[in-house]
Amino acid sequence: MTSTRTLHLAAELAPGGSPASSASADARTAAARTVALARLAEAAALDFLTHDDSFGRPGLDALAVLARVAPETRSVGLVPTVTTTHTEPFHVQAAVATLDWVSRGRAGWRIAVSPTAAEARLIGRRPVPPTAELWQEAGEVAEVSRKLWDSWEDDAEIRDVTTGRFVDRRKLHYVNFQGSTFSVKGPSIVPRPPQGNPVTVVDATRPAARDTAAHHADVALIRASSAEEAAALRAELHQGARAHGRDPGQLRVLLSATVDLDAYEGGPGALAELIAGWYGGGAVDGFHLVPAVPERDLERFTAETVTRLGDRGLFRKAYEGTTLRDHLGLTRPVSQYATDARATTGARA
Amino acid sequence: MSTAPGRKQIHLAAHFPGVNSTTVWADPRSGSQIDFSSFEHLARTAERGLFDFFFLAEGLRLREHNGRIHDLDVVGRPESITVLNALAAVTDRLGLAGTVNATFNEPYELARRFASLDHLSAGRAAWNVVTSSDAFTGENFRRGGYLDRADRYTRAAEFLTTARELWDSWTPEGEPRPFAHSGPQFGIEGEFTVPRSPQGHPVVIQAGDSAEGREFAASAADVIFSRHSTLEAGREFYADAKGRLARYGRAPEDLKIMPAVTYALGDTDAEAQERAAEIRRQQVSPQNAIFALEQIWGRDLSGYDPDGPLPDVDPDPDSTLVQGRVRVADPVAVARKWRALSEARGLSIRQTVIETSGRQSFVGTPETVAAALEEFVVTGAADGFILVPHLTPGGLDDFVDRVVPLLQERGVFRTEYSGTTLRSHLGLPEPVWKG
Numbered sequence: 001m002t003s004t005r006t007l008h009l010a011a012e013l014a015p016g017g018s019p020a021s022s023a024s025a026d027a028r029t030a031a032a033r034t035v036a037l038a039r040l041a042e043a044a045a046l047d048f049l050t051h052d053d054s055f056g057r058p059g060l061d062a063l064a065v066l067a068r069v070a071p072e073t074r075s076v077g078l079v080p081t082v083t084t085t086h087t088e089p090f091h092v093q094a095a096v097a098t099l100d101w102v103s104r105g106r107a108g109w110r111i112a113v114s115p116t117a118a119e120a121r122l123i124g125r126r127p128v129p130p131t132a133e134l135w136q137e138a139g140e141v142a143e144v145s146r147k148l149w150d151s152w153e154d155d156a157e158i159r160d161v162t163t164g165r166f167v168d169r170r171k172l173h174y175v176n177f178q179g180s181t182f183s184v185k186g187p188s189i190v191p192r193p194p195q196g197n198p199v200t201v202v203d204a205t206r207p208a209a210r211d212t213a214a215h216h217a218d219v220a221l222i223r224a225s226s227a228e229e230a231a232a233l234r235a236e237l238h239q240g241a242r243a244h245g246r247d248p249g250q251l252r253v254l255l256s257a258t259v260d261l262d263a264y265e266g267g268p269g270a271l272a273e274l275i276a277g278w279y280g281g282g283a284v285d286g287f288h289l290v291p292a293v294p295e296r297d298l299e300r301f302t303a304e305t306v307t308r309l310g311d312r313g314l315f316r317k318a319y320e321g322t323t324l325r326d327h328l329g330l331t332r333p334v335s336q337y338a339t340d341a342r343a344t345t346g347a348r349a
Numbered sequence: 350m351s352t353a354p355g356r357k358q359i360h361l362a363a364h365f366p367g368v369n370s371t372t373v374w375a376d377p378r379s380g381s382q383i384d385f386s387s388f389e390h391l392a393r394t395a396e397r398g399l400f401d402f403f404f405l406a407e408g409l410r411l412r413e414h415n416g417r418i419h420d421l422d423v424v425g426r427p428e429s430i431t432v433l434n435a436l437a438a439v440t441d442r443l444g445l446a447g448t449v450n451a452t453f454n455e456p457y458e459l460a461r462r463f464a465s466l467d468h469l470s471a472g473r474a475a476w477n478v479v480t481s482s483d484a485f486t487g488e489n490f491r492r493g494g495y496l497d498r499a500d501r502y503t504r505a506a507e508f509l510t511t512a513r514e515l516w517d518s519w520t521p522e523g524e525p526r527p528f529a530h531s532g533p534q535f536g537i538e539g540e541f542t543v544p545r546s547p548q549g550h551p552v553v554i555q556a557g558d559s560a561e562g563r564e565f566a567a568s569a570a571d572v573i574f575s576r577h578s579t580l581e582a583g584r585e586f587y588a589d590a591k592g593r594l595a596r597y598g599r600a601p602e603d604l605k606i607m608p609a610v611t612y613a614l615g616d617t618d619a620e621a622q623e624r625a626a627e628i629r630r631q632q633v634s635p636q637n638a639i640f641a642l643e644q645i646w647g648r649d650l651s652g653y654d655p656d657g658p659l660p661d662v663d664p665d666p667d668s669t670l671v672q673g674r675v676r677v678a679d680p681v682a683v684a685r686k687w688r689a690l691s692e693a694r695g696l697s698i699r700q701t702v703i704e705t706s707g708r709q710s711f712v713g714t715p716e717t718v719a720a721a722l723e724e725f726v727v728t729g730a731a732d733g734f735i736l737v738p739h740l741t742p743g744g745l746d747d748f749v750d751r752v753v754p755l756l757q758e759r760g761v762f763r764t765e766y767s768g769t770t771l772r773s774h775l776g777l778p779e780p781v782w783k784g
Contacts, residue, residue: 024519027546028471030468031437056539057542061462064469068437068469089491090409091453095428095430102385161375163636167418168420181491185410189411190427
């Protein structure tokens, strides 16, 4: 890969969920509040926004919230957390693909697992296995999702009046996936989404998740307390990607950090220095802000930190592409089932 | 209400065109079945027409015919709830109804998703509860396999009961309470993480027509999506369904009956008839005529000429040719009827299929159609209609422009939304909180 390296910036919309005391009011205002935050991020041309979630935390379904935000934004990437532990892989991939359709190519998903006994009791389907097995299952869900997204080739819909055929069924594929805890026949019910494959994000901080991240993530989030630690994690992820036969140039590693910009020593300017330093030194490809107080910290981050990074020529002043893959400099993958030889030349813009 | 007092009001819903031969894809006006702009167009049209709700069906496996994916009709659709959340951003009052299977989901997750939609749309969510029994669809899911017919409704009923327990687990004052459900189908406990939603409970729609389905609707649904689009069948179904309500302590107006209907308009009744016939010809392509025949016969009939006579062989009663859709109950009887029709009128295969395929429910001038719709509602054949257009996305434009104003003049349809929630549009009471 010879693409020029660029800085990537992202932010979390819903750190920590709502405390029960304010949950009812928060639910009523979730749409308006999240749209306002997303527009702030979009004005600063951030790559994407994450929205955390779990079955056990107060708040609305994250994918639902970001689908609600999609028509009211134009460019920013939308990445809800989706658990793979108690959900149906077929439904999950369909929902993420649909988020990509309604956002016109801006969807991702942050894969999570549900490790607690409390979450297992909410669903009641099975006791919770060890975390290592949950991450293995998460990897399988990521794999079957890609297969299902690819199960419709891009040009499967033909609308050929002469032969009366709406689709060319040679371009629809069974995936016949057999995982350790589930199987899926396919093809997907949803035509191939605009990005081909929506962007897969994995928090690789915990060792249990790291191999799944190296294998399946387009974006890996890490937490580190020094540039050296971050650089080592990034190198480990790149090596893991290579071991899985992937091009490490197609894996972005972002430092994820909770920041209270009121308390942060030196304020937004110092944060810009830190990001520039770690990025310039090759420790990370970018930064994922987890604001202590979203309204306040995202405002200050975009108005000051991002502006400074832009003034130094390190960050875009405006979006150059339209999809999340464009922002991240990731190629649009060709369907793994593509039968048309021309499609494999990567000619698609 | 901004309507004449005392007149029974019509409820209207817009069905996004589905993956069957009702939807005409070969027409030059036919747009994308998957781009968000198509969903937005139809939803905005429905809201402009002051409809009660917009309706999405669901697909969980692509249909097959003779062991191969069926390729003659529209294929592929988005995941319903995600599209509805996006539509909540581009509409203000329109109800948003999604079909979701109770067999291949779990109550906690689905209750959470519908409560989220209800919050994000400020009280406009509806769930069309469907069930599935077939192992064919199950091949895409963890739980796989087969549920027998009675068990599907047992599961669906307990599923809905459990979802309502979760929706009731927050007090109206906004305090979460722990829940615990223990039943034959589900044993779950904990704390529901979504506060009580604007409607209390999203509106529940039921679409099955079996005795079990009707009983389930009478006990638990707010709306029935029915299939009976003729006046006589409609009245019979209406009386039957409403008659089951008293047993559950419910009043007739607590359950709205809305048949799915099609229509064709023209400046004269004759022109409308011609347009209706043209639509049916579009719906039955030569290939689709053979396909329709194979559905009945259960045999590979690809060697037959669509413009030639019907096959002499009888249907195969044990055929597995068709997968992913309901097979007709008595194929031998249907084949006999089709042959008789073909012989009596000298019709080819394609002409026979066109002749026997469902006629549009309402055909005529806007005045004729408005009068017929009112007659259905006034004489107890329906409380309203789920309109199924044959074109995406503009298929309801003419109805909203030409028929809705006439219904309003007749005093049987709203001239503005009087409330903000789907429950208010449908005239359904707030659910009683059972904390």
